[in-house]
Ligand SMILES: Nc1nc2c(ncn2[C@@H]2O[C@H](COP(=O)(O)OP(=O)(O)O)[C@@H](O)[C@H]2O)c(=O)[nH]1
């Protein structure tokens with residue numbers, strides 16, 4: 644449900660970026676979103692379509708790259724990827740429970756294409 | 758085709774306002790805590806309990822309660838004669854920094870030691886939005902199942918304290934406390950866990966001491 648509010652933020656950031664004259668009509672907006680952000684790409688894409696935007700952004704679509712939830716083992720140093728939040732937070736290599744989250748909370752606009 | 762690289766956080770607008778709030782509260786040396794839980798975990802009950810206790814300890818505070826549409830929680834707190842401001846989010850499932858900024862303008866914050874924010878009942882979205890608080894408190898309860906930390910890791914990761922409420926119900930519900938604590942530690946190894954019951958009063962004093970200590974640290978921190 645927080646997608647709508649966040650998409651409004653995205654539009655606000657984009658409006659500022661496209662204000663510069665060298666930017667043309669935007670086709671694609673690239674985002675990187677970590678798994679921990681609980682974003683449903685489809686909801687965000689629909690919200691993006693429905694939020695009023697200036698002409699340069701009218702036809703743009705969101706290309707959302709979901710980044711995995713990764714943990715680093717504090718015992719053996721191995722980095723393992725977790726498929727979902729419900730998987731056990733244990734090292735994939737040595738099964739140690741002493742792990743730290745190293746990726747999954749990214750939340751950025753990374754670029755625009757026109 | 759042309760491409761422009763941008764590296765901008767999606768949360769920037771919210772985070773900018775949150776930073777303003779943080780600066781203001783730092784200047785005034787006021788601690789702000791953001792209590793996040795699922796609906797019904799007992800946030801308002803906790804505030805009803807802890808509010809008068811804070812008052813007796815001489816701590817000057819105000820409460821901000823967030824709700825989608827109603828002012829039921831604020832009325833419960835107001836009935837105790839405590840200072841409370843209601844935020845209605847108009848259906849949004851979380852409080853954001855702009856809403857808190859407005860609420861703070863309704864409070865006479867000079868001379869306050871503490872602002873407690875009761876976020877909208879939801880373990881997902883509130884964890885996402887920085888509201889300028891010093892710390893988030895993940896407020897869980899035994900009635901909602903021991904796996905909630907695993908299902909909602911972001912709020913656990915972002916919190917500085919986890920409270921597990923309703924321990925009086927442990928004899929009735931199948932809540933595996935060891936499992937819950939294990940999950941919490943894996944997601945956020947240093948996170949302190951305090952078990953309480955708003956019904957029996959057990960553990961509340963510990964949370965109070967925790968908050969008092971954080972107020973003290975905030976006051977001692979020179980700018
Ligand atoms: N048994 C028991 N019930 C509690 C406890 N704390 C709160 N409750 C009950 O849980 C319900 C929801 O509490 P409320 O404070 O409204 O939850 P909130 O939605 O998180 O603000 C109410 O019926 C409370 O009386 C507790 O420690 N033990």
Ligand SMILES: [Mg+2]
Nearest residue numbers: 800801830875
């Ligand atoms: Mg409540």
Ligand SMILES: [Zn+2]
Nearest residue numbers: 716719734737
């Ligand atoms: Zn390992």
